[in-house]
Amino acid sequence: GAGVSQSPSNKVTEKGKDVELRCDPISGHTALYWYRQSLGQGLEFLIYFQGNSAPDKSGLPSDRFSAERTGGSVSTLTIQRTQQEDSAVYLCASLPFGGETDTQYFGPGTRLTVL
């Protein structure tokens, strides 16, 4: 079956513009993460969706960042009024159940460049 897909693969935008990044998880997976990976850095947790529970938004760096997951499937990460420090690779991962033993299945990422 298909893996996790993300779109666009690359996004170049001007400072101050809004961007939307999309994640299509593996069908049937109930949990979904968004991470940010800056050049040469580790993965920074952004937000976690688990089934119908309220998302864990504790990693969102500012109120310019928001995410939603519609119908328990596709997720969109929105960054408003982008800044140059938002430039990074944004990764999405889905999990079958979201329990502590679950493996994360990562998408290829969206590389965001803010000019």
Add this chain to the structure above:
Amino acid sequence: GNSVTQMEGPVTLSEEAFLTINCTYTATGYPSLFWYVQYPGEGLQLLLKATKADDKGSNKGFEATYRKETTSFHLEKGSVQVSDSAVYFCALTGNTGGFKTIFGAGTRLFVKA
């Protein structure tokens, strides 16, 4: 809160050398521990995992043992190959207060022929 600390890279080895990448963690409860790998130009993928103390995860010649007494999950391989060149991430998923996963900073490995 939970945290993961792994050795800084880059690590450069010759082919057939022994590899150890150290990983220690801080967590409440009984987390599961993971190693993920990111090969050049590819996405992150699971390498191995261990879900309880004293478990050993293994895959592709790599091993790591969940040591609760030393809060460690060091990655080892007896004989590395050029194709093992990648970035390796240690991670934990806690089982208290939600199942959020925490990743280490990653260790880049270069293997020379």
